Amino acid sequence: MEEKIQNLYESINFLGFNATYHRNNNYVENSKKLLEQIQEFVQWFIEEKHFGFEQDIYDNLNDILKDCETALKEHDNVLMMDALEQGIAGYLEMFLSEEYFREKEKSDAREVDEQES
Amino acid sequence: MPEKLMNRNLKALEKRFPGICEIMDEKKEELLQKESMHITEETAFTEEQILVAEKDGRRLYLAGRRNPKAHAENQISVLGKIVPNAPVFVMGMGNIHYLEKLIEESDDSVIILIYEPLFSVFYKQLKRIDFEEIFGKRTVSLVVEGINEEGLESVVGTMLQGDKVPLMKYFILPNYVELCREQVNRFLDIMIEKSKRYYVDLGTKMFFSPYQAENFYHNIKHLPTGYKAFQLFRTIPADVPAFVVAAGPSLNKNIKELKRAKNKSFIIAVDTAVKPLLQEGIKPDMFATLDGIKPLELVEMEQAKKIPLLTLVTAADAIMDYHTGKKFFFDEGYEYVRKLFEMNGKTLEGFPVGGSVATLAFSLACYLGFRTIIFVGQDLAYTNNRSHADGTFHAQMLEEDTEDFMKVPGNYEEEVPTLTNLNDYRKWFEEYIEWWKEGHEVTFINATEGGAKIEGTELMTLAEVIDQECGKEVDISSCIDGMEPVFNEKEQEKIWDYLYDTPKQVHEIVSLAREGKKLYHQLDKLCKKGNMDKRAYLKILKRVKRNRKKIEDNPNYQLLSESMTKAEQIIRSGQYLRRETIEEEGIELARQGKKYMELLEEYARIMEEYTRKIFDFQDKGSAGSDGARLRSSLGQTE
Numbered sequence: 205m206e207e208k209i210q211n212l213y214e215s216i217n218f219l220g221f222n223a224t225y226h227r228n229n230n231y232v233e234n235s236k237k238l239l240e241q242i243q244e245f246v247q248w249f250i251e252e253k254h255f256g257f258e259q260d261i262y263d264n265l266n267d268i269l270k271d272c273e274t275a276l277k278e279h280d281n282v283l284m285m286d287a288l289e290q291g292i293a294g295y296l297e298m299f300l301s302e303e304y305f306r307e308k309e310k311s312d313a314r315e316v317d318e319q320e321s
Numbered sequence: 322m323p324e325k326l327m328n329r330n331l332k333a334l335e336k337r338f339p340g341i342c343e344i345m346d347e348k349k350e351e352l353l354q355k356e357s358m359h360i361t362e363e364t365a366f367t368e369e370q371i372l373v374a375e376k377d378g379r380r381l382y383l384a385g386r387r388n389p390k391a392h393a394e395n396q397i398s399v400l401g402k403i404v405p406n407a408p409v410f411v412m413g414m415g416n417i418h419y420l421e422k423l424i425e426e427s428d429d430s431v432i433i434l435i436y437e438p439l440f441s442v443f444y445k446q447l448k449r450i451d452f453e454e455i456f457g458k459r460t461v462s463l464v465v466e467g468i469n470e471e472g473l474e475s476v477v478g479t480m481l482q483g484d485k486v487p488l489m490k491y492f493i494l495p496n497y498v499e500l501c502r503e504q505v506n507r508f509l510d511i512m513i514e515k516s517k518r519y520y521v522d523l524g525t526k527m528f529f530s531p532y533q534a535e536n537f538y539h540n541i542k543h544l545p546t547g548y549k550a551f552q553l554f555r556t557i558p559a560d561v562p563a564f565v566v567a568a569g570p571s572l573n574k575n576i577k578e579l580k581r582a583k584n585k586s587f588i589i590a591v592d593t594a595v596k597p598l599l600q601e602g603i604k605p606d607m608f609a610t611l612d613g614i615k616p617l618e619l620v621e622m623e624q625a626k627k628i629p630l631l632t633l634v635t636a637a638d639a640i641m642d643y644h645t646g647k648k649f650f651f652d653e654g655y656e657y658v659r660k661l662f663e664m665n666g667k668t669l670e671g672f673p674v675g676g677s678v679a680t681l682a683f684s685l686a687c688y689l690g691f692r693t694i695i696f697v698g699q700d701l702a703y704t705n706n707r708s709h710a711d712g713t714f715h716a717q718m719l720e721e722d723t724e725d726f727m728k729v730p731g732n733y734e735e736e737v738p739t740l741t742n743l744n745d746y747r748k749w750f751e752e753y754i755e756w757w758k759e760g761h762e763v764t765f766i767n768a769t770e771g772g773a774k775i776e777g778t779e780l781m782t783l784a785e786v787i788d789q790e791c792g793k794e795v796d797i798s799s800c801i802d803g804m805e806p807v808f809n810e811k812e813q814e815k816i817w818d819y820l821y822d823t824p825k826q827v828h829e830i831v832s833l834a835r836e837g838k839k840l841y842h843q844l845d846k847l848c849k850k851g852n853m854d855k856r857a858y859l860k861i862l863k864r865v866k867r868n869r870k871k872i873e874d875n876p877n878y879q880l881l882s883e884s885m886t887k888a889e890q891i892i893r894s895g896q897y898l899r900r901e902t903i904e905e906e907g908i909e910l911a912r913q914g915k916k917y918m919e920l921l922e923e924y925a926r927i928m929e930e931y932t933r934k935i936f937d938f939q940d941k942g943s944a945g946s947d948g949a950r951l952r953s954s955l956g957q958t959e
Contacts, residue, residue: 218855218903224392225399225862226906229498234903271386278379281495285392286385 205248210304212241213296216288223285231281235272235288242272242292249295268292323448333453334463336759344468352440352467358500360445365389372415372445374500381496383415383442392495393418400490402873403427405654405671408480410434412508413494415442417450424459430654430671432480434462436473438497438504443468460673466504474511479745481515482676487883489516534880534928536613537655538935539638541820543648544661545813546806550631550651551670554689556800557606562586562790563691564768566605567679568593569700570718571771572710575783576601579697585791586695589631589686591678592640594698595620597712604628606797607649609682610636611674617643619713629801631685634658647801651685657876661819665812675749683750687757693764693790697783700772701747702729702737730774737773744773751776766790823936827877827929834922837868841914848907858907865914872921877928885924 215238223231246269250262268291275284335342359375363386371384385391393416403409405428411419414437423433437443443465462480464473481489491512498505564579564586566572572594580603582588590598590605592615598605599622608620609631617639627646633653641648652659652671662669672688674681679699686694698710703726707718726738729747739747754765754777767778768786781789808816844861847853872878 214856214859218859220392220395221399221859221862222903222906223495224395226903226910227492228903228906229495231495274380278381279499280381281499282382282385282392285495286382286387290385290387290391 206299206301208241209245209296209299212238212245213293213300215241216293216296220285220289223281229281232275232279232284235284236276238288239272242288245292245296264291265295268295326451327448330447330450330452336755337461338463338469339755341468348467349444353444355467356439356441358439358441360441362449370449372442374415374439374442374496376500381499383413383494383496384418389416390418390422393422396492397422397426400492401869403431403490404488404879405430405652406432406485407488407490408432408434408485410436410477410480410489410491410508410512411494412436412438412492412505413442413497414446415439415494415497417446417455419492419494420455424455424457429459430673432460432462434464434476434480436464436470436508438466438470438501438508440465440467466501473508474515477511477515479748481512482742482745486516487885532613532884533635534884535931536635536638536641537657537880538823538928538932540634540636540641541657543641544634544650544658545808545816547648547650548804549669549807550649550672550685551688552804552807553649553685553801556804557587557689557797558795558800559690559692561691561793561795562693562695562786563686563689564588564695564697565679565683565686565699566590566594566598567682567696567698567700567769568597568710568713569698569702569769569772570704570707570710571700571769572597572698574770575697575768576603576710578783578787579603581787582791584794584796585787586795587686587689587691587797589682591682593619593678593709593713595625595628596622597710599624600712606801607631609678609685610640611678611681613637615640620644631682647804654879655876656879660876661816664815664819665808667807667812673753675746675753677746680746680749680753684753687753687761687763692762693766695766695768695783695786695790696775696778697768699750699767699769699775700737701743701750701775702731702739702771702773704731704737704771706738732767732769732772732774732780734771737771739773747773747775754778821936823877824929824932826875827881827925827932830872830875830878830881830925831922831929833868833872833875834918834925837865837872838915838918838922840865840868841911841918844907845911845915848904848911853904853907858903881921881924881928885920 219231219234219238222228222234228234246265249265268287271283271287271291274280275287331342331345357376361373361375362370363373363382365371365384366387367389369389371382371386371389374381374383396419403423403426407427409423409427409431411423411433414420414435420433420435427433462476464470464476489512493505493508562582564582566579566588568591576597579588579598580601583603587607588603588605590608592608592610592612595605595608596619604624605628607629608625610620611633613635615637617637620640621643626644628644629647629649630644631649631651632641634650634655635653650658650669652669653674654671658669672684675684683694683696703721703723706720706723708714708721709718711717723738726740727744728736729739729744731737754775757763758765758777765775765778766786767775767780768783770782774780806813840861844858844865847857847861
């Protein structure tokens with residue numbers, strides 16, 4: 205699952221970057237490709253209740269999903285972006301290891317070094 | 322509370338845009354009804370109120386529920402460096418964090434246009450945000466649908482005048498495409514059109530427009546021994562009137578009269594007015610030059626050589642070399658120049674320039690604290706169908722056919738023919754005067770005995786003004802003569818060493834451009850592969866961004882980019898087009914990027930060679946510092 209979470213996390217980052225950097229107005233359309241993965245993650249998250257999270261966490265996730273649904277229906281780019289980047293991404297981060305972020309940071313730093321050398 | 326805020330905002334807007342309240346009162350109901358959009362507020366997770374637009378049963382957020390600031394911050398960060406004096410176009414004010422962030426990330430010289438295509442949003446925001454607090458003293462243009470949208474094209478045109486097109490930035494708030502696609506497209510079309518016109522105007526010129534960078538590198542040698550325009554503040558007594566003398570055709574009528582104002586005022590002339598003034602025996606206290614391609618002939622008179630000069634580093638090199646007197650500089654926004662000041666713990670102040678030499682001279686007079694400022698020869702029109710005063714471009718200026726010219730209200734005639742650029746300057750003067758009067762007690766008198774009417778000025782003949790204002794004797798020359806250059810000898814030495822390093826710095830751009838080309842090549846390859854690897858894509862884009870940042874951080878890049886009109890055209894040619902897939906966008910990005918880097922490399926090479934010619938010297942083994950050798954190679958004395 206960790207690989208799937210990582211992929212989804214990176215895809216969300218990518219969509220946001222693409223929308224902002226390229227001024228792409230098709231955020232909702234592009235996010236449709238991620239729905240299946242989001243669904244899979246949510247299902248897994250809910251089924252794995254033994255994580256021991258408080259009910260608020262599940263309610264909040266439910267709220268995010270509702271926003272995704274509304275955003276799809278209304279074709280609301282702002283709401284979808286907010287739900288994915290400020291909502292789902294936060295849940296995904298809980299399951300990404302510190303090592304992943306450390307590696308990410310290192311790889312960024314390596315690139316900087318490469319550039320500077 | 323909302324009503325109170327709205328009244329305060331309206332008051333502030335009325336000051337900036339006179340008449341706006343009346344139009345709003347008249348049209349408000351009609352516009353709200355026409356849009357039939359309901360703007361509601363909702364509490365975000367951050368506790369702040371955000372806006373939601375409801376129309377035709379559809380409900381769209383204008384800011385994120387969870388973090389209203391997040392996208393605003395991302396959007397501004399991807400705009401890249403917002404250089405001083407850049408025009409920035411913003412469509413939509415439904416989420417004010419975009420503007421807050423933009424203002425935070427740009428300096429005061431950046432000019433912002435906010436176009437709000439939804440009157441309902443504008444009306445709502447009047448009751449929610451404090452415009453004065455957000456804008457401060459910034460130059461902000463505001464265009465609101467239904468109120469003044471007919472002015473959008475001309476405001477965009479004005480903001481993109483001069484060499485501003487390559488500096489421009491723009492963004493559209495998300496969901497505006499959903500809410501008002503037609504206006505978004507119109508907005509983009511106007512920007513494309515205005516940018517195109519700029520490039521068409523340049524089309525017949527050389528592939529590059531190198532004079533700006535060449536002038537800069539040629540003229541920078543004058544800076545170490547130069548002066549700051551702001552050193553004149555309190556050096557020149559401000560309790561006498563200031564005459565700003567331009568070279569409009571009406572100068573013929575009262576030029577002789579101006580002799581009476583000498584030594585009883587501060588007379589600053591534009592470069593084109595210098596010859597006619599000197600021919601009449603009037604030596605201005607200062608003259609200003611700005612245009613990088615101004616012919617030397619306009620000031621080529623022995624007496625002009627020593628007149629203090631208000632100038633730019635990018636002014637015409639021939640004029641700069643011909644002139645041997647004190648040169649006064651101000652901040653034009655060049656990083657390179659700022660560095661020279663910074664390294665010596667000093668700063669170079671700037672002030673609004675306005676795009677013409679007359680607006681520059683006028684702006685300086687305001688900043689020097691004069692309380693009476695008088696225009697002479699400031700026609701801003703073709704009075705008697707002539708462009709300039711006699712003795713400027715020709716001993717006697719010829720009459721021109723002005724039948725197709727636009728007409729504006731005149732000072733003494735009902736209307737006078739003029740050109741778009743002159744009319745834009747007129748508007749600039751009017752806005753500036755209005756703004757300046759808000760914080761200063763200054764009387765602006767127009768003693769141009771002809772030409773176009775400038776709102777905010779009192780109309781008088783020159784003879785009347787001199788009788789009324791010129792009572793006190795003053796010796797401006799001796800005030801200026803006693804001034805010391807901004808840098809002492811040691812500081813000058815440091816600057817020369819930095820100048821000597823210029824070819825090496827420019828060469829770094831050559832190397833970075835090569836590297837950038839490789840990165841875009843990788844991007845192209847990646848996007849053309851099926852099932853694109855998104856991680857690799859992001860990685861390349863990150864590296865592209867870093868490469869770009871390094872290029873942009875090089876103090877010489879700004880000069881190169883401003884001169885590389887063709888290269889910028891490549892970048893801009895595709896930016897408005899909307900592409901279907903991420904891969905297509907990537908391929909287009911790579912195409913533009915490769916082309917741009919190729920041109921950057923080529924141009925940087927030309928400039929490297931040029932700077933080597935200017936700054937390099939053969940005798941590297943001779944004694945003395947790099948700076949001293951350089952000075953000697955440039956014919957400068959210690």
